[in-house]
Amino acid sequence: MNIIVLLKQVPDTETQIKIAPDGKSIVTDDIKWIMNPYDEFGVEEALRIKEKFGGEVTVVGLGPKRVTESIRTALAMGADKGILITDDALEGSDSLAVAKAITAAVKDLDYDLIFTGQRGIDDDMGVVGASVAELLGIPNISLGIKVEISEDQKTVTVNRPVEGQTLVIESSLPALITAQKGLNEPRYASLPGIMKAKRKPLEEKSLADLGLDASEFGTEARKVKILELTPPPERAAGKIIEGETPQEKAAELARLLHEEAKVL
Amino acid sequence: MAEGVWVIAEERDGEFRKITYEVVSEGRRLADALGQSVTAVVLGNGMKDKAADLAQYGADKVLVADDARLSPYTTDAYVAVISQLVKNGDPAVLLIGGSVQGKDLAARLSANLGVGMAQDCTGFAAEDGNLVIIRPIYAGKAYAKVTFENSWPQMATSRPNVLSINEPDASRSAEVVDAEFSLDDAALKTKVVDVAKDESGKIDLTEADKIVSGGRGMKGPENYEILEKLADLIGGTVGASRSAVDAGWRPHSDQVGQTGKVVSPNLYIACGISGAIQHLAGMSTSKVIVAINKDPDAPIFQKADYGVVADLFDVVPALTEEIKKYL
Structure with a gap:
């Protein structure tokens, strides 16, 4: 069972987001970059399936050279090889353009399954995985919290939570599955794993290497144009509820929620 | 055109x-x-x-x-x-x-x-x-x-x-x-082979009109009962912070925040949640935010419309009783 994992690098969740002077991007100077947490669940699931059925796990990342670090992390966890799609012309691309570049990089690989996170915690779009599946012409199942491969390795069954229920979806292979929290607990890379990762193959591909036209990528080619980034709207300063005892405070809070906020 | x-x-x-x-x-x-x-x-x-x-x-x-x-x-x-x-x-x-x-x-x-x-x-x-x-x-x-x-x-x-x-x-x-x-x-390469309904009948956090959420201050899974009682009374859903979920007190589906659900209820009551940036990100589009926390310096109070500085184990049951007067 050969598996591809698509990953992106995102600012650590602790990051305070600051808007850059151009008003259209964020200040990246002091950001600590991490592998997108949802992609980590994808790496872990791929490794578990490989441990059960054999095969190879290929990690594909896209972005500047620093993304190498996240690919090495996945290799240290146990993935076999990596591909970094990197090209200055990719900077600022929208989800569809990113999906096109990834599709070009993976379409000729031998794969049965593709994993990626259910969304990147930066743009919060959750579009690239489904778009890659569409462009490859394979089914996709989003928000997997349980993944089971059939004994004959021809189908996969995925549990996906939707509001108030869990759907069990069966799909033919190859398929693309996006990982949701709850799918597994990702392993930490071991020291020998980290040493081994340094010698695992990691190939870099430019847009030209992939046979793609650079003019279809980057900020200028975006179909969704960013007009402006702003900090979140400020909330007006709130009230601290007065009272001698917790009971008094509770009574006053209940009154305010009813009379002032009118939410009860 | x-x-x-x-x-x-x-x-x-x-x-x-x-x-x-x-x-x-x-x-x-x-x-x-x-x-x-x-x-x-x-x-x-x-x-x-x-x-x-x-x-x-x-x-x-x-x-x-x-x-x-x-x-x-x-x-x-x-x-x-x-x-x-x-x-x-x-x-x-x-x-x-x-x-x-x-x-x-x-x-x-x-x-x-x-x-x-x-x-x-x-x-x-x-x-x-x-x-x-x-x-x-x-x-x-x-x-x-x-x-x-x-x-x-x-x-x-x-x-x-x-x-x-x-x-x-x-x-x-x-x-x-x-x-x-x-x-x-x-x-058609995919089919739905089973639908497991959530028997609790609780409304999903992303669609809930009211949310009562508990964090590390809840001290353990058994204490969420007081939040459940309040939520049941006001027709709300119970949520949790990442630390409560990571501690195994609540299921992943209850997590509010950057690596959980982003919610926009009319009323969000945060109990024993300090207000880590990742949590605040997930609930800041709530219309009315209430914070109940012992620590007056907890960052959650910066986002709250109403703050109660007190022990949640005293306030939440009292609040539940008080709210009954208005329903």
Whole structure:
């Protein structure tokens, strides 16, 4: 069972987001970059399936050279090889353009399954995985919290939570599955794993290497144009509820929620 | 020339979900601003009788694709059908409710149509014939204002619970039309083999009107009972912070925050939650925020409309009793 994992690098969740002077991007100077947490669940699931059925796990990342670090992390966890799609012309691309570049990089690989996170915690779009599946012409199942491969390795069954229920979806292979929290607990890379990762193959591909036209990528080619980034709207300063005892405070809070906020 | 505002309805078990009324209502507002009409697109099995109801919320026309293979939802069947309808109908705007289903559909459909799409949007306007959209990014740590370029239809999903629903107008009517489409069984690679309903019957956090959320200050899973009691009383849903989920006190599906659910209830009551940036990001679009925490310096108080500095184990049961007076 050969598996591809698509990953992106995102600012650590602790990051305070600051808007850059151009008003259209964020200040990246002091950001600590991490592998997108949802992609980590994808790496872990791929490794578990490989441990059960054999095969190879290929990690594909896209972005500047620093993304190498996240690919090495996945290799240290146990993935076999990596591909970094990197090209200055990719900077600022929208989800569809990113999906096109990834599709070009993976379409000729031998794969049965593709994993990626259910969304990147930066743009919060959750579009690239489904778009890659569409462009490859394979089914996709989003928000997997349980993944089971059939004994004959021809189908996969995925549990996906939707509001108030869990759907069990069966799909033919190859398929693309996006990982949701709850799918597994990702392993930490071991020291020998980290040493081994340094010698695992990691190939870099430019847009030209992939046979793609650079003019279809980057900020200028975006179909969704960013007009402006702003900090979140400020909330007006709130009230601290007065009272001698917790009971008094509770009574006053209940009154305010009813009379002032009118939410009860 | 692409024209018309299309909205995609969402059904479950033969009933429209609330998000359907949200997008029909928003579609009406956008169509009025653009000087265009609203078409609601209904996919399902036996939904035609209900389809006309969408007129009351603003639909001028309802396009119904009726087929046993369209209920329950699967990504491939829905994308195949809507793609054909959009190519034939050439709408200017395609609006989908950003539920789990809607976001899943929009992601793949946008690639199928080769158009740009903005996911999980909280604000919509029409300017010079184009949609201008506000969407939170970095889980709400920043907001992006976006528009489209050379991309028709202009496509977006809306965050649940954010858009207001129009007052139903019984005098309105809509033309209900059977959609023409073909669906090839061989193209359907996925099927729903089981549906496990959440027996608790609790409303999902993303759609809840009221949320009572507990963090590390709850001290253990057994103590969530006091939050459950309060939530039951006010018709709310219990949520949790990441630390409570990571400690195994609550299921993953209860997590509010950057790596959990982003919520927009009318009332969010945070109990024993300090307010880590990742948590604040996930609930800051709540309309009214209440924080109950012993620590007066907890960052959650910076976001709260009402703060109670006290032990939650005293305040929450007392609050539950006090609220009974108003119900």
